[in-house]
Amino acid sequence: MSAHQEELERLLQTPVGQIAAERPAAVVVFREAGINFWTEGRRTLEAACAAQRLDPGKVVAQLERRERQTPSENPQYQRKPPAHLSDAELIRQIESGHHSFARIVLRRLEALAERLARRGLVAAEFPAEVELLSCRIEEHLVREETLLFPRILAGAPSLVTRRLCRELREEHHFLYAALEDLRRELAPQVSQDPNGTLFLHCLDEFLEDATVHFHLESNLLFARVERSTRASGTGF
Numbered sequence: 001m002s003a004h005q006e007e008l009e010r011l012l013q014t015p016v017g018q019i020a021a022e023r024p025a026a027v028v029v030f031r032e033a034g035i036n037f038w039t040e041g042r043r044t045l046e047a048a049c050a051a052q053r054l055d056p057g058k059v060v061a062q063l064e065r066r067e068r069q070t071p072s073e074n075p076q077y078q079r080k081p082p083a084h085l086s087d088a089e090l091i092r093q094i095e096s097g098h099h100s101f102a103r104i105v106l107r108r109l110e111a112l113a114e115r116l117a118r119r120g121l122v123a124a125e126f127p128a129e130v131e132l133l134s135c136r137i138e139e140h141l142v143r144e145e146t147l148l149f150p151r152i153l154a155g156a157p158s159l160v161t162r163r164l165c166r167e168l169r170e171e172h173h174f175l176y177a178a179l180e181d182l183r184r185e186l187a188p189q190v191s192q193d194p195n196g197t198l199f200l201h202c203l204d205e206f207l208e209d210a211t212v213h214f215h216l217e218s219n220l221l222f223a224r225v226e227r228s229t230r231a232s233g234t235g236f
Helices: 003-012 016-022 025-033 045-051 056-068 087-118 126-154 159-190 194-231
Strands: none
Touching (some): 003 045, 003 056, 016 194, 025 056, 045 056, 087 194, 126 159, 126 194
8 A cells, every 4th residue: 555545545434524624725625625624523534534525535536636726825834734733723813713703794784784674574573583692692702702711721630620611512403504594584585685695695604604613612712621621531
């Protein structure tokens, strides 16, 4: 077996969440291929490709092509791979990038929801529903910023820290599912209206960013906490 074949076999047996954390180009390739690297991040690349009826060799070839592109073609790949970031660097990236982006888009969605209601395209209570979901997401972000992240940065593994990770990971699933449900139910009503199209576009942007955001937390940052608490004997 050649060195390239050995590397291919190793990659096929690697969890997709780990690949996405170590090789930034994989985030784009997996998203385009429909491979779920967040909620099913522990699935091997071989299993993920089988689930989507994809040729794993072609997926790996596409990943390698992406990685060969120049920095000017893919400036995001100049960043240090997330798996190589310290906890402090990763938290800084999450807060300054994903949390800030989420808050900007949520305010935009709230304003567009009001506009859709005024035009009679959605029920009168729709803006309140969007605002409530926005409040739940904001509460989630605040819990991370004020409760979890300071504990991680303090560096002492604890049962409380691990339980917070578990609760916040569960919230990721709930919030993402709620946003997907919102889009699925809304699209038939508003997709022919410019304001409705804009709302759906903003929601798609949020979902796309959330996929990476939640992956970095669930599969990388929270996983580190869980490993450290198990190693220190503070698991449950």
